[in-house]
Amino acid sequence: MTDIYLSVDVGGSQTKIIYQLDDQTKPSYLLLSPEIEEITKDKLNFFMERLGWIGSPSPDQQLWVEWNNRVVVLGEFAANFDALDRIKELKYENALWKVLGAVGLIVELNKVKVTAKKQINLELALLLPWNEYSDRRRFEEQLRVMLADFRVRQLSLKVNLERFLCRPEGGGLAALRIKQQGVDWLRTSQLAVLMFGHRNTTALYFDRGQLKLGDSPLLGFANMLDIVLDMTSGLDRERLSNAIFDARYAIINKVYSKDRNYSSRPDWISFDEIQALASAKDPTLREKEISNIADAINVATAQYWDKLNRWMDKILPRPLNEVIIGGGAAYHVEVELEKYFNCAWQLKKIYEYSSVYERTGQYIPKDDNLPMIPMVWGSGFITQVQETFNLDSEQTYRYSTSARLVDCFGMFDYLLGMETSQ
Structure with a gap:
């Protein structure tokens, strides 16, 4: 049984995430800054000991992923480690870490019960630029390897990728x-x-x-x-x-x-x-x-x-x-x-x-x-996106957020439609 339905659009200005847990009746969304940077574990530990304890930042403000002795910081948190401008890099390689981070965020924010033996079952829809669309099989193979055993913040996770759906940007x-x-x-x-x-x-x-x-x-x-x-x-x-x-x-x-x-x-x-x-x-x-x-x-x-x-x-x-x-x-x-x-x-x-x-x-x-x-x-479908995520109360950014989310929303809708049809 699927635990998480997830759609991800790794855009250059924001990472758009739309998800729904199996026991939920409507989807939710997350927006993350696009920054990503690989650092050493010592560097992460030093930061957390020096500044990480100050205040009470939300998980998306202090997000990192660990896999195979590698540490990657994501979103706003990456700004603390002199993140490079990666706008001209291929999206699909960085998208691997962003998908792992998204899964961990969803689990922590929704208090999904995790045990050492329990695997989380995931269905994923992903948008890639047309010129990286041919990399989708390589992406899927590597993602399955990484999902098998990784950490996001303090969570150790094992995830089974039940379904992977990839389309070029605009496909949603x-x-x-x-x-x-x-x-x-x-x-x-x-x-x-x-x-x-x-x-x-x-x-x-x-x-x-x-x-x-x-x-x-x-x-x-x-x-x-x-x-x-x-x-x-x-x-x-x-x-x-x-x-x-x-x-x-x-x-x-x-x-x-x-x-x-x-x-x-x-x-x-x-x-x-x-x-x-x-x-x-x-x-x-x-x-x-x-x-x-x-x-x-x-x-x-x-x-x-x-x-x-x-x-x-x-x-x-x-x-x-x-x-x-x-x-x-x-x-x-x-x-x-x-x-x-x-x-x-x-x-x-x-x-x-x-x-x-x-x-x-x-x-x-x-x-x-x-x-x-x-x-x-x-x-x-911009109005429907506004209503689904209660964005109609926005003023300045109500068109902006809805316009940015609609492609990702289309992929999420398509993913759920495949589940319903079966």
């Missing part, structure tokens, strides 16, 4: 949309999936039910951030990314006038979040610094989109019946995506005699003389 989005529309729809459609991640940007193309091509170059949002960092001083990726998305989501659901049925980009210089990035204390210097940051974001966005545009021109076949859009970074280039796929928001009046409108959630052609390829954000 595709599964949700196919479940929603049906197999007959899929067999008569040309469908593309675009995942805009922090490290990779992934494209999948389905032609009448068959996955015909995929690509996952290192064209992630981190590239855009690095351009801004090169043009400014005193910033880091995390602070900059948070400020950009704070400003973006502040206007993402704004009310539209009839002649503004398209998305707009923030006037970066006017937002408190962007202004807070400046470090100069002199008012004149500070004003110039803020202006420089805003200009750098605009320049970097243009360069980022230019690379994406040329890549999509090369990789996406025509015609397409629709394109599924996923990943938090997609919202940063929503303006460009609408133009690229010739989409404009269909509007409705807020009330009968109003002169202002709001989005209906449906697209119409931006230019009636050009073909439109409808975009479907998050396979249409």
Whole structure:
């Protein structure tokens, strides 16, 4: 009998984890920082003796895994050991340790009873970039070896991998949309999936039910951030990314006038979040610094989109019946995506005699003389993800968290669907 159903997306900005225990009626989620670093056991012991006892950090804030005399620290905890930037490393090798850490976290947080003789039975769904998808068998073989006997924090665990399901990034989005529309729809459609991640940007193309091509170059949002960092001083990726998305989501659901049925980009210089990035204390210097940051974001966005545009021109076949859009970074280039796929928001009046409108959630052609390829954000399941995990109470990040989770959620839904069908 399965004890844990687990879906993991080892993204470049966060590790997304969705799980459900056998005796639970609904899933839960965890988000971990992507950092990972291998250290010596002596180094871990020294830290714990010196600082580890201070306060009462939650398990996810002080997470490490031990296997075969190796020690790997994960998430926020890795920052204490000068973790390297591993954004250009292969995901699947680091994913081994992240899956072990996720299992240990789930066991500890949910107080799962563990004994020396008891094995935990696990069903796992994993998302990998398309360019690492061919490594899935090697990943599975090594994971089974590591799960047989390992430690997470103070827990000694033995885990039996009952089922392993691996799909390329975007596979969860595709599964949700196919479940929603049906197999007959899929067999008569040309469908593309675009995942805009922090490290990779992934494209999948389905032609009448068959996955015909995929690509996952290192064209992630981190590239855009690095351009801004090169043009400014005193910033880091995390602070900059948070400020950009704070400003973006502040206007993402704004009310539209009839002649503004398209998305707009923030006037970066006017937002408190962007202004807070400046470090100069002199008012004149500070004003110039803020202006420089805003200009750098605009320049970097243009360069980022230019690379994406040329890549999509090369990789996406025509015609397409629709394109599924996923990943938090997609919202940063929503303006460009609408133009690229010739989409404009269909509007409705807020009330009968109003002169202002709001989005209906449906697209119409931006230019009636050009073909439109409808975009479907998050396979249409972002609201369901919000409701499942009680994210509808979020404000600034309710789109961000839901958009980041939906691919992982799709894989989890698919995994449970396989269990139910049997």
